[in-house]
Amino acid sequence: MIILGLTGSIGMGKTTAANAFRQIGVPVFDADAEVHRLLGKGGAAVAEVETAFSDVVCGGAVDRDALGRRVFGDADALRKLEGILHPKVRASRARFIRLAESRGESLVLLDIPLLFETAGEAECDFTCVVSAPHFVQSDRVLRRPGMTPEKLAGVLARQMPDAEKRRQADFVIPTGNGRRYSLQRIKSIVTMLRRSAKGKRARPPTRYG
Numbered sequence: 001m002i003i004l005g006l007t008g009s010i011g012m013g014k015t016t017a018a019n020a021f022r023q024i025g026v027p028v029f030d031a032d033a034e035v036h037r038l039l040g041k042g043g044a045a046v047a048e049v050e051t052a053f054s055d056v057v058c059g060g061a062v063d064r065d066a067l068g069r070r071v072f073g074d075a076d077a078l079r080k081l082e083g084i085l086h087p088k089v090r091a092s093r094a095r096f097i098r099l100a101e102s103r104g105e106s107l108v109l110l111d112i113p114l115l116f117e118t119a120g121e122a123e124c125d126f127t128c129v130v131s132a133p134h135f136v137q138s139d140r141v142l143r144r145p146g147m148t149p150e151k152l153a154g155v156l157a158r159q160m161p162d163a164e165k166r167r168q169a170d171f172v173i174p175t176g177n178g179r180r181y182s183l184q185r186i187k188s189i190v191t192m193l194r195r196s197a198k199g200k201r202a203r204p205p206t207r208y209g
Contacts, residue, residue, distance in 0.1 A: 001100060002107045002197045003123065004189075007115035008130035009159050010152070011141035013175035013182065017130045018111040020179075020186045028109045029096040034089050039064060048084045053077070073154060086118065093123075106197040107190065116160050116168055128189065129169040131162055132176035 006021070008014040022028050038045035039062040049067065050057040056066045071077040093110060100108045112120050121127050132140075141152050166172050173185045 001097075001105055002125045002193050003097065003110060004107060004193060005110045005112060005115045005121055005124035005127040006130070007112055007127065007165060007169075008175075009137065009162050009165065010113075010155050011137040012130045012132050012162070013140075013173075014111065014113065014130045016179065017173055017175065017182060017186060018109065020183050021109045021190070024187060024190055026107055026109050026190060027096075027100050027105055028111055029093050031089055031093070031110070031112045034092050035085055038085060038088055039067075045084055045088055049081070052080055052084065072151075078158075106194050114159070116165060117158075121168070126170040126193065127168065128171040128173060129162075129165045130173045130175050130182075131166055132174065134162075136176045137162075 004026075006014060006018060008017070018028050018030065037043055039049065040046075041059065041061040043061070046057060046060065046062055049062050053067060053070050056063050056070060067081070071081050097108065110120070110124060112118070115121055115124075115127065138152065141147055142149065171185075171189050173182055173189075175182050
């Protein structure tokens with residue numbers, strides 16, 4: 001089974017790309033969705049977060065906005081939160097991979113926003129990054145409720161630059177030219193990797209980007 005890691009900076013279209021992989025039958029592990037479950041009502045991380053950050057839990061769930069205000073711009077607080085969440089996300093990811101292997105899947109996708117920043121690529125056979133021009137990225141992000149240029153700058157400061165992600169990735173999916181173009185790239189990548197898995201080849205013949 002081939003494990004493909006998907007990443008991309010904020011506003012690059014990673015969620016749309018992950019959904020496209022799902023639509024063509026690739027099982028997807030969504031790290032963001034797992035964090036939501038961990039912080040939701042009854043989630044496995046709620047008690048630890050409540051101990052570490054007072055007044056961020058309400059009704060048995062973590063208030064993500066309140067938590068965000070506590071960690072935004074505070075590197076120590078962010079590291080504390082990551083120390084709680086990252087091990088639990090990794091454990092869930094490992095369960096997802098074991099289940100996919102037991103079903104005989106040839107290809108799975110790990111959707112991980114900070115794939116390279118957390119050295120998650122070590123668990124992947126190949127990596128893929130979604131990318132768009134900076135002006136497209138900014139326009140998408142600043143349309144989100146409550147987002148400001150200052151907040152965007154803060155997020156980007158914690159993420160690896162897009163150019164470096166593209167340099168490290170095996171595959172690049174441009175998302176600034178319309179969904180049809182992006183979907184064609186995704187289908188090509190999936191076809192290549194499934195053939196690679198079937199033939200038990202170590203890697204595709206060339207980098208695709």
